[in-house]
Amino acid sequence: MLLLAAAFLVAFVLLLYMVSPLISPKPLALPGAHVVVTGGSSGIGKSIAIECYKQGAFITLVARNEDKLLQAKKEIEKHSINDKQVVLCISVDVSQDYNQVENVIKQAQEKLGPVDMLVNCAGIAMAGKFEEVEVSAFERLMSVNYLGSVYPSRAVIATMKERCVGRIVFVSSQAGQLGLFGYTAYSPSKFALRGLAEALQMEPLETKLISGTSSVCSPEQVAKQIVKDAMGNFNSSIGSDGYMLSLLTCGMSPVTSITEGLQQVVTMGLFRTIALFYLGSFDSIVRRCMMQGKKSEVVDKTA
Amino acid sequence: MLLLAAAFLVAFVLLLYMVSPLISPKPLALPGAHVVVTGGSSGIGKSIAIECYKQGAFITLVARNEDKLLQAKKEIEKHSINDKQVVLCISVDVSQDYNQVENVIKQAQEKLGPVDMLVNCAGIAMAGKFEEVEVSAFERLMSVNYLGSVYPSRAVIATMKERCVGRIVFVSSQAGQLGLFGYTAYSPSKFALRGLAEALQMEPLETKLISGTSSVCSPEQVAKQIVKDAMQGNFNSSIGSDGYMLSLLTCGMSPVTSITEGLQQVVTMGLFRTIALFYLGSFDSIVRRCMMQGKKSEVVDKTA
Numbered sequence: 001m002l003l004l005a006a007a008f009l010v011a012f013v014l015l016l017y018m019v020s021p022l023i024s025p026k027p028l029a030l031p032g033a034h035v036v037v038t039g040g041s042s043g044i045g046k047s048i049a050i051e052c053y054k055q056g057a058f059i060t061l062v063a064r065n066e067d068k069l070l071q072a073k074k075e076i077e078k079h080s081i082n083d084k085q086v087v088l089c090i091s092v093d094v095s096q097d098y099n100q101v102e103n104v105i106k107q108a109q110e111k112l113g114p115v116d117m118l119v120n121c122a123g124i125a126m127a128g129k130f131e132e133v134e135v136s137a138f139e140r141l142m143s144v145n146y147l148g149s150v151y152p153s154r155a156v157i158a159t160m161k162e163r164c165v166g167r168i169v170f171v172s173s174q175a176g177q178l179g180l181f182g183y184t185a186y187s188p189s190k191f192a193l194r195g196l197a198e199a200l201q202m203e204p205l206e207t208k209l210i211s212g213t214s215s216v217c218s219p220e221q222v223a224k225q226i227v228k229d230a231m232g233n234f235n236s237s238i239g240s241d242g243y244m245l246s247l248l249t250c251g252m253s254p255v256t257s258i259t260e261g262l263q264q265v266v267t268m269g270l271f272r273t274i275a276l277f278y279l280g281s282f283d284s285i286v287r288r289c290m291m292q293g294k295k296s297e298v299v300d301k302t303a
Numbered sequence: 304m305l306l307l308a309a310a311f312l313v314a315f316v317l318l319l320y321m322v323s324p325l326i327s328p329k330p331l332a333l334p335g336a337h338v339v340v341t342g343g344s345s346g347i348g349k350s351i352a353i354e355c356y357k358q359g360a361f362i363t364l365v366a367r368n369e370d371k372l373l374q375a376k377k378e379i380e381k382h383s384i385n386d387k388q389v390v391l392c393i394s395v396d397v398s399q400d401y402n403q404v405e406n407v408i409k410q411a412q413e414k415l416g417p418v419d420m421l422v423n424c425a426g427i428a429m430a431g432k433f434e435e436v437e438v439s440a441f442e443r444l445m446s447v448n449y450l451g452s453v454y455p456s457r458a459v460i461a462t463m464k465e466r467c468v469g470r471i472v473f474v475s476s477q478a479g480q481l482g483l484f485g486y487t488a489y490s491p492s493k494f495a496l497r498g499l500a501e502a503l504q505m506e507p508l509e510t511k512l513i514s515g516t517s518s519v520c521s522p523e524q525v526a527k528q529i530v531k532d533a534m535q536g537n538f539n540s541s542i543g544s545d546g547y548m549l550s551l552l553t554c555g556m557s558p559v560t561s562i563t564e565g566l567q568q569v570v571t572m573g574l575f576r577t578i579a580l581f582y583l584g585s586f587d588s589i590v591r592r593c594m595m596q597g598k599k600s601e602v603v604d605k606t607a
């Protein structure tokens with residue numbers, strides 16, 4: 001009986017070894033690489049740019065506001081490690097028009113060479129009750145967060161496929177792994193990024209795509225993790241709840257190592273159990289708030 | 304040892320019983336209910352309308368083409384079970400402008416009463432390689448499939464919350480559970496529906512939202528399953544054995560509506576993930592093989 005289980009385990013591990021070489025992408029070396037970061041003038045985008053710059057990359061920052069771009073450029077340049085490094089700033093709204101975005105990428109490639117890594121960090125967030133959120137917000141969030149990642153990716157993909165090297169990073173959110181109360185306009189845009197990453201990942205094979213998710217952390221921590229995982233993982237997460245969520249919601253996502261696959265297989269059932277209790281508790285919180293809301297309405301009316 | 308395991312199991316089941324009543328919504332009775340179906344003039348939408356009509360509901364069909372709407376209306380009316388039933392047709396593009404959609408819902412509610420169930424079936428599909436798909440397609444697909452479901456839902460939600468009764472159904476796809484080769488424009492729009500359903504589900508509590516997914520089946524089969532799950536109040540609805548497997552595997556943080564469903568998920572997720580890894584490995588080889596063949600035929604063409 002034990003022998004059978006051991007034999008099965010060995011066979012399983014061997015099969016996984018056979019599967020795994022198909023999934024590891026060619027390594028990408030940051031020194032001298034051309035990294036484009038959208039939304040790079042602030043927040044996580046800026047931290048990612050700094051992190052790559054510290055490791056020797058050439059950066060192109062893409063954002064809308066020229067002043068913020070120049071400020072970010074000054075801040076990034078403090079971290080240079082040699083004389084050749086360059087930080088290029090281009091101002092554009094990545095969600096407005098594909099042709100503009102294509103031009104921006106062309107400009108960047110003329111100055112710093114073909115794009116080795118694209119980090120789609122341009123995005124906005126918004127919360128509110130479904131019936132109170134402005135109707136236009138649904139379109140705007142989807143436009144900036146989703147289309148604003150589609151257009152740059154579309155602009156670099158042909159060159160990456162030709163050269164058979166490259167990375168495209170999508171920065172997602174916990175709201176892209178589960179639907180959160182009040183995020184009916186934001187969650188869908190981040191879920192969409194995941195759908196895009198999973199579908200896109202099947203096509204080029206040599207390009208690895210990562211959805212970054214995070215719990216409450218500093219942009220620098222997030223940036224470090226994303227850049228580290230960009231070197232070959234499909235998924236990137238921060239913190240213990242990020243870890244748990246990623247394993248639980250991996251669904252049909254690809255894996256990039258046996259260890260990751262094994263972790264998922266072993267923990268998914270357990271994490272789903274924990275998740276059910278979390279969901280039950282979210283439910284009670286929402287109900288309790290609804291009850292309190294109704295009571296205070298009654299009190300207001302009688303007062 | 305066995306006693307401990309048994310005790311743990313009993314405690315677990317009891318806890319789940321405590322959790323589950325919070326999740327079951329008020330039952331919805333179809334006879335006399337007002338069901339709005341967007342994309343109801345063809346395909347799955349029309350089949351859903353027929354299925355609800357057969358059970359006594361009053362239908363409002365919403366689509367763009369008036370001729371197709373009238374044809375669909377005639378077809379649906381053949382299945383009436385009493386004299387009072389009505390099929391109302393309203394022509395509008397649900398993704399164009401929220402105010403138009405709001406007006407349409409108002410009209411429907413003036414004639415047939417408040418909406419009891421909204422089925423968001425309006426959608427388009429498109430496949431192609433990422434760099435070959437027209438750039439405008441990304442926006443168009445997201446607009447019809449996602450915004451075209453947001454607007455009607457937004458128009459009915461206030462009344463449903465007031466009355467504390469209602470169902471909103473989103474029709475998704477297997478492409479909304481996993482990313483498929485060639486569906487870089489379509490998958491995100493269906494993933495977005497899932498994000499919307501999960502986030503929205505947390506808000507009203509009395510409204511149950513369902514993502515319908517299907518393997519290769521007839522629209523009638525899909526419609527039957529969706530309507531059945533909508534009545535029961537299930538969050539997720541799937542067809543076929545691969546649909547079943549996919550739904551359990553990708554349930555992630557989705558809510559459950561019964562203990563059995565929760566137990567099935569907990570027990571099978573690890574196993575299905577293992578199977579999924581082999582599927583992914585095989586998809587990879589297929590794509591690689593096609594790429595190799597593609598390159599060989601290019602070389603042949605050039606030397607010939």
